[in-house]
Amino acid sequence: MTQKEKTTKPLLKMLLIGNSQVxxxxxxxxxxxxxxxxxxxxTVGVDFRNMEREFDGETVKVQIWDTAGQEKFRTITSNYYRNAQGVAVIYDVTNEASFNQVNVWFEEIKKNAPEYISTVLLGNKVDLEDERVITKEQGENLTKQYNCQYFEVSAKSGVNxxxxxxxxxxxxxxKFKKFGKPKTTTPLKFQKGKEKKKSIC
Incomplete structure (x- = not known):
């Protein structure tokens, strides 16, 4: 076995999607x-962070891709659904428009991602309780429609x-163990001005 074969790790790719400013x-x-x-x-285009995680004794490289929510970047970010294993759809509990767009984002997943992909729905900014316009029950009802787990989270306080x-x-x-092992890592190609590598997390 060569040194390269020894150091190559399986790759798990995750996406964060949702409207801008959520x-x-x-x-x-x-x-x-x-x-x-x-x-x-x-985010302009796509950013990502790297980390390593151990699953069942196997060290896996995880890339979490942070996509732009603006409409003008949809054609760019749609390419990143391919070969992804997980997607988090995110909305802002203080912004009704972002909640109303959740169905659009799930349609993007259906159109562009593998059908076995894992999904979660996240209602962010629950620390702003006085400004909340979307209830927890509304978020939970959507998960029944899309058969995914739901979490209310706060990027500010870190809750959940x-x-x-x-x-x-x-x-x-x-799911990847069931449908196939993660692909090994390959050099990433970037479009100038569209993507920027972030530090390791």
Whole structure:
């Protein structure tokens, strides 16, 4: 066995999708860095973070892709559903428009992702309880329609963030064991001005 074969790890790819300003980048920062920042700017195209996780004694490389929510970037981000194993659909509990778009994002998953993909629905910004316009019951009702798990989270306080991300990773890996092992990592190709590699989390 060559040194390259020894160091090559399976790859698990996850996506964060949802309208702009729902807090996707802040959730990813909280999960990876355990901190919140008001200075996070809107994602342009696609960003990602790397980490390693052990499943059943096997070390797996996990890439979590943070996609732009603006309509003009849909043609770019739609390409990243292919070969993904997990998707988190995120809305803002203080923003009714972002909740109303959840069905559009699930249609994107249906159209572009493998049919065995794992999904979770996340209602973000529950720390802003006084500004909430979407109830927990409304979020839970959507999960019945799309057959996925639901978590109310806060990128600011960190509530339920680790639980939600770990649940999605575990579910994604379990399905991948059933439908096929994760592909090995390959060099990533970037479109100039569209993607930027983030630090390891």
């Amino acid at each position: 807090g996707k980048s802040c959730l990813l920062k909280m999960f990876c860095d355990h901190e919140f920042s008001f200075d996070v700017i809107s 963030v680790e639980t939600a991300f770990n649940t999605l990773m575990d579910s994604s890996y379990e």
